[in-house]
Amino acid sequence: MSNDSATLTETVTAHGHENISAEHESTFEVTSDDFLTPAGDCIVGIEAGRVPESFDEAFVEACQHSDSTITVTLETVEHRDRIEASGSPDLTFESNRSMVIRTSEYVDDRTIAVKADKAASDLNRSLVGALADGESLTLTLTVKESR
Template sequence: MIILDSINAVGHPLIQCTHSTTIELTKDDYLTKKGTCILGIKASKSCYDLNSVLKKKVKNGEKIDVVIKLDDTTDSFYGYGNKNLTLLSKKDLVFRKSNYICDRTILINCTKSSRELNRNIISKLTNSKKQISILFKVNDTYE
């Protein structure tokens, strides 16, 4: 597996991760109770900021593995890119179980939503301002 890019974000007491179809990271430094899909705030990158290699693979419709790390706990899922993804949001990025596409969408047809994530990670994020890392990986046939 090759790591294409990574994002850091922090937790917040209002993180719930109970949404059934999406996972979101935002550059915002606040969170409200309505943000049920948000995994982290103060994200280091949005869709717009991702590196060009990852963007190319996303726009080519490739399968992308996503690994979430917090301390010694990890979780993972995968999703797919699509040629119609614009990756233009300068504030957020959203992983979707559906095939809905907007400027904030990074991957579609993902295998997990926020409510399906490892609850140990969610608990740590709500009880502190711990930092999580999100890694974007692909299989490389040249490994």
């Protein structure tokens, strides 16, 4: 029996910041901005090396199916967390600044996944602590492409 799907991956590197609190209860975000105020309680990484508009077209298309499962892995050197989310036909991947994973089905140009099983407040607190200490973050997004 042949495999009817391919796994597509996008990787983004970012940096932690002393103002990372990860207290938001419905989203988490990684931004290319080089600063973070205490009000940014959903942000878990800044100075992202890539933004959604630079993602591969095949990856974007695979995420634009409501039955797609998008796996998000957040990692520092010693800490890791994994989030399962869904795709949506409404995802545009047009943002040139930030990427947001949401527990809701709301979509704007920054949204890259919906119906996530975790928001910022649910993330591994050791991971959050490492990011608040300024550690580097690797965000890996994986989606299966139907063929």
